[in-house]
Amino acid sequence: MTQACTAAGPNHEHSGHLEHYDPVANRIGMWLFLTTELLLFAVLFIIYAVYFHDYRPGFELAAQELNRTLGTLNTVILLTSSLTVAMAITAMQKGARRLCAGLLGVTIAMAALFLVIKSFEWQAKFDHGIYPGSDHMVDLSKGENLFFGLYYLSTGLHAIHIIIGMVFLSIVLWRVQSGRITAERFSLLENGGLYWHLVDLVWIYLFPLYYLIA
Amino acid sequence: MSAHTETTHITPYRVFVTVWVALILLTGITVSVTALDLGKLSTFTAVMIASVKASLVLLYFMHVRFEARLIQIIFLVTVISFAVFIFLTFADYSFR
Numbered sequence A: 001m002t003q004a005c006t007a008a009g010p011n012h013e014h015s016g017h018l019e020h021y022d023p024v025a026n027r028i029g030m031w032l033f034l035t036t037e038l039l040l041f042a043v044l045f046i047i048y049a050v051y052f053h054d055y056r057p058g059f060e061l062a063a064q065e066l067n068r069t070l071g072t073l074n075t076v077i078l079l080t081s082s083l084t085v086a087m088a089i090t091a092m093q094k095g096a097r098r099l100c101a102g103l104l105g106v107t108i109a110m111a112a113l114f115l116v117i118k119s120f121e122w123q124a125k126f127d128h129g130i131y132p133g134s135d136h137m138v139d140l141s142k143g144e145n146l147f148f149g150l151y152y153l154s155t156g157l158h159a160i161h162i163i164i165g166m167v168f169l170s171i172v173l174w175r176v177q178s179g180r181i182t183a184e185r186f187s188l189l190e191n192g193g194l195y196w197h198l199v200d201l202v203w204i205y206l207f208p209l210y211y212l213i214a
Numbered sequence B: 001m002s003a004h005t006e007t008t009h010i011t012p013y014r015v016f017v018t019v020w021v022a023l024i025l026l027t028g029i030t031v032s033v034t035a036l037d038l039g040k041l042s043t044f045t046a047v048m049i050a051s052v053k054a055s056l057v058l059l060y061f062m063h064v065r066f067e068a069r070l071i072q073i074i075f076l077v078t079v080i081s082f083a084v085f086i087f088l089t090f091a092d093y094s095f096r
Helices: A002-006 A023-054 A056-063 A068-093 A097-127 A135-139 A142-177 A187-211 B002-007 B013-035 B040-061 B069-094
Strands: none
Touching: A023 A056, A023 A142, A023 A187, A023 B069, A056 A142, A068 A097, A068 A187, A068 B013, A068 B040, A097 A142, A097 A187, A135 A142, A142 A187, A187 B040, B013 B040
16 A cells, blocks of 8 residues: 555656545555554454453563563653654645654654663563573463463564564655655655554553553 | 645644643553552553553544544444454353
8 A cells, every 4th residue: 555655756757747646545545554453463452351361360470570661661762753753744744854854763763762672671581581482481370471472472563563664664764855755745654654653552552461460 | 535635634743742741641640550559440440541542642643533534434443343353252251
């Protein structure tokens, strides 16, 4: 669907040719894709809900291992990055291209910071022998094993989305700077923003379910 | 639908900043509420606060409030599908 709005890229010298540009249709395409993403994570939340229901004590014990301070810090970072990408769209709509590019740069930098903090968290778990299939995990209860298994699966899949979002927004930033995204034609920027908000949306639920149940 | 580009809604910066302040405050509330130990209610409260935050992100950051009707419908169908999945899963698990 993102191809739909980039398809006109090679023709952009003919900037008069706007007849194939339909921003609403571009967003509809993006939203159809986002629904599949939402349902992908929804399945992980349903699995979580069922096992939380069955193994609540193990989940609450295992959640104590997670670093609540780093989790809260990462929440604030992601919420702020969502703000900057949303403001980047307003900046572009008002024709402030340099401000738009700056805000996108800040968003990408915060995404990188999120990943750095996340990697410290995972490293600390690995150092304590908490990773799927470790000797230490074998000794833990079934509830704790399920919790950490789901923790790695959910935050790992989320981290992959952060990386894809960084690549997506970097392409958007490059196109803003090269003048291919303009105040009249900014679907790719809007769709990049939508993707980034999805990443934020998923984290809004991951954070309380994994960090705050102890 | 293609002729509406000039009437595109531009969200002012201050709306985004206000939403962000609300999101940060709600994060603070959800972290401090967990410390209160409300027992069984604590997870429910955390999910409710998360849903308020998610609604703010969807309505304002993701622009759903000002979006084309078709996009609003697409989103609602997704939420309803999720609710049906949850209902069917728990209808199964609760009566085994």
